[in-house]
Amino acid sequence: MLHATGSLLTIDVGDRSVTTTDIDDELAAFIGGRGVATKLAHDRIPFDADPLGADNRLYFASGPLQQSNMSFTGRMSLTGLSPLTDGLLSSNAGGYLSRNFVATGHSVVEIVGESDELLAIHVTDEGVEFEPVPELEDAGVPAVTDAMNDRHGLESEHLVTIGPAGERVVRFASVMTYDERAFGRGGLGAVMGAKSVKCISFDGDSAPALELPNEDLHMEVHREAATSDDIMRRQGTTNLTEFLNDEFSLPTRYYSELEFEGAADIGGNAVEEKKYEKAACSVCAFACKLPTRDEETGLETEGPEFETVFSFGSNCGVDDVVDVMKSNELCDRYGMDTISCGVTVAAYLAANDEFGNAELVHDLVEQIAFREGDGDLLAEGVARIHDELGVENWAIKGLEHAAHDGRVVQGQGLSYAVANRGGDHMYSTTMIPEYHGKIDPEGTAGKAEHVIRNENLNALRDSGIICQFGVGRAVEDDRFERLFDADFQDLLSVGSRVVELERHFNNQRGFDGEDDWVPYDLPDLESSLQEYYDERGWNDDGTVPADRVDAIAGSD
Amino acid sequence: MAITCDFYGPLREAVGRKTITHDVSTDATVGDVLESIAVDHPELGELLFSDGDLRETMNVSVNSRHVRLQDGLETPVEDGDTVRAYPPAEGGST
Ligand code: SF4
Numbered sequence: 001m002l003h004a005t006g007s008l009l010t011i012d013v014g015d016r017s018v019t020t021t022d023i024d025d026e027l028a029a030f031i032g033g034r035g036v037a038t039k040l041a042h043d044r045i046p047f048d049a050d051p052l053g054a055d056n057r058l059y060f061a062s063g064p065l066q067q068s069n070m071s072f073t074g075r076m077s078l079t080g081l082s083p084l085t086d087g088l089l090s091s092n093a094g095g096y097l098s099r100n101f102v103a104t105g106h107s108v109v110e111i112v113g114e115s116d117e118l119l120a121i122h123v124t125d126e127g128v129e130f131e132p133v134p135e136l137e138d139a140g141v142p143a144v145t146d147a148m149n150d151r152h153g154l155e156s157e158h159l160v161t162i163g164p165a166g167e168r169v170v171r172f173a174s175v176m177t178y179d180e181r182a183f184g185r186g187g188l189g190a191v192m193g194a195k196s197v198k199c200i201s202f203d204g205d206s207a208p209a210l211e212l213p214n215e216d217l218h219m220e221v222h223r224e225a226a227t228s229d230d231i232m233r234r235q236g237t238t239n240l241t242e243f244l245n246d247e248f249s250l251p252t253r254y255y256s257e258l259e260f261e262g263a264a265d266i267g268g269n270a271v272e273e274k275k276y277e278k279a280a281c282s283v284c285a286f287a288c289k290l291p292t293r294d295e296e297t298g299l300e301t302e303g304p305e306f307e308t309v310f311s312f313g314s315n316c317g318v319d320d321v322v323d324v325m326k327s328n329e330l331c332d333r334y335g336m337d338t339i340s341c342g343v344t345v346a347a348y349l350a351a352n353d354e355f356g357n358a359e360l361v362h363d364l365v366e367q368i369a370f371r372e373g374d375g376d377l378l379a380e381g382v383a384r385i386h387d388e389l390g391v392e393n394w395a396i397k398g399l400e401h402a403a404h405d406g407r408v409v410q411g412q413g414l415s416y417a418v419a420n421r422g423g424d425h426m427y428s429t430t431m432i433p434e435y436h437g438k439i440d441p442e443g444t445a446g447k448a449e450h451v452i453r454n455e456n457l458n459a460l461r462d463s464g465i466i467c468q469f470g471v472g473r474a475v476e477d478d479r480f481e482r483l484f485d486a487d488f489q490d491l492l493s494v495g496s497r498v499v500e501l502e503r504h505f506n507n508q509r510g511f512d513g514e515d516d517w518v519p520y521d522l523p524d525l526e527s528s529l530q531e532y533y534d535e536r537g538w539n540d541d542g543t544v545p546a547d548r549v550d551a552i553a554g555s556d
Numbered sequence: 557m558a559i560t561c562d563f564y565g566p567l568r569e570a571v572g573r574k575t576i577t578h579d580v581s582t583d584a585t586v587g588d589v590l591e592s593i594a595v596d597h598p599e600l601g602e603l604l605f606s607d608g609d610l611r612e613t614m615n616v617s618v619n620s621r622h623v624r625l626q627d628g629l630e631t632p633v634e635d636g637d638t639v640r641a642y643p644p645a646e647g648g649s650t
Contacts, residue, residue: 231565231643243564243642247620434643436615437622469646518575
């Protein structure tokens with residue numbers, strides 16, 4: 001089975017020590033990316049660690065395909081203990097980092113400890129340098145890039161950076177790369193901030209030796225990506241907006257309605273009108289990204305993508321695409337997840353009867369990033385403040401609920417309930433076969449097996465690493481076999497072990513079936529949860545039996 | 557009888573507008589409705605159909621229920637029904 005090669009580099013920012021460890025066994029068992037990072041995090045982060053303490057660890061990880069020239073592989077994975085969900089979590093970002101990361105010679109870079117001053121860390125194939133950067137306190141993400149460029153000639157494709165939100169440990173702070181691409185969900189930017197690490201650069205010329213099987217397939221996928229006439233290549237994910245609104249749901253005004261009257265004004269066509277050039281991630285010919293500009297105000301950003309159209313558009317009652325672009329730009333600049341931030345702002349608007357007030361939305365985003373005024377409360381996220389606001393809790397396991405509406409695509413609802421990452425649509429993407437009529441969107445009965453298969457597949461996707469938009473579109477089951485030179489069922493088993501280790505870690509922190517919950521009624525949820533646990537071989541209370549974890553290959 | 561058809565993404569571009577209200581005979585199926593619209597808009601037919609079947613990647617619903625969960629293109633339509641045709645619905649990043 002193909003897997004990443006390259007060592008684990010551990011950087012302790014407390015005592016500024018650096019160690020290199022051979023992790024060949026872990027890579028062989030978990031492929032790379034989220035898989036190997038989950039294994040390392042499970043074994044190396046104390047189960048009782050404070051997410052914002054020195055013991056928490058961050059894992060930047062690449063997969064084997066980040067050494068290829070195949071489209072849909074310009075991605076990286078980041079894993080750590082989340083201050084938002086309080087569980088183990090991985091986040092995934094595009095951009096141009098992955099090839100520069102691999103060129104350092106490492107497959108995983110681990111950050112531990114706590115620095116007593118704000119740092120930039122420079123990782124190359126020759127070693128690690130620490131640069132105190134107190135003058136970059138509160139700098140926005142583009143300003144950090146400018147500083148690194150001026151001082152070291154480093155461009156944004158070499159950098160991961162936090163904004164003021166990360167420094168102020170906003171619980172949904174993101175880690176940004178390439179200025180506008182986000183390791184968005186779960187607040188790992190706050191973990192980096194708690195460690196006083198403002199940015200990390202990756203550079204080198206020492207990619208580890210790796211033989212990729214079936215490289216002819218890489219070219220085939222690449223050709224398909226380059227010649228596809230898919231609407232996503234023009235409108236990104238925003239092409240979903242109108243038909244989900246009309247046919248399924250576009251959650252509106254803090255989820256109180258399923259349909260938004262202004263969907264056309266903030267959806268795919270409106271965003272495409274603002275798009276001024278094509279953009280991609282490393283080596284990806286599909287190029288689905290969305291650089292946008294409003295000529296009238298001069299505002300430039302990348303996106304919004306569909307989830308942001310929901311979180312800062314329909315869910316805030318905002319129907320002007322430029323206002324949504326502005327929220328997107330602020331979140332990128334200050335380093336915050338647009339879903340969690342938008343949903344938290346929407347909760348505030350619901351509490352204060354202010355839906356549609358775009359000016360207030362933008363003020364709140366600024367206040368959250370700097371923890372000023374009401375922003376200090378909102379920076380805690382919906383799960384921790386909904387009582388105080390007097391609104392419903394639309395966060396699952398602490399993670400704000402995504403746009404894909406589990407009330408309507410109910411297999412996706414089941415998926416949100418069981419996901420180790422909570423209210424996250426990318427964890428199993430069960431909504432896709434439901435939108436396509438391959439599974440009936442109504443009900444949860446009999447859907448546990450779909451959710452499990454998709455969770456395992458997506459954990460494999462994030463270990464490999466392949467972009468979600470390539471899976472299904474260009475990389476089907478048989479192509480997974482050829483890409484990884486392995487039987488598909490064996491590959492899915494890797495994904496299953498990843499989900500199980502996440503679950504086991506979270507169980508040690510007190511999570512069990514009681515946390516497998518959604519903020520709405522789903523038919524047959526109780527029996528579907530039992531079916532899910534049974535099929536996974538877990539205990540009736542949703543916990544993982546210890547002997548299963550002991551049996552996972554490579555576990556200590 | 558009158559059937560309301562909503563089109564999305566490239567399908568809308570093929571017919572030039574979001575909504576077409578189309579008159580068909582009483583025993584018509586959703587396939588009949590779409591094929592008849594495709595006579596005036598051949599690009600719609602190319603996008604939606606392959607060898608007379610709905611393409612694997614394309615989506616059609618009658619009254620908000622996917623035709624794959626009904627009788628496919630043979631699903632009957634009645635006066636006042638709404639047909640929607642939309643491209644693949646991949647989820648995505650923020
Ligand atoms: S499909 Fe889009 S998001 Fe995925 S790697 Fe390509 S450009 Fe990046």
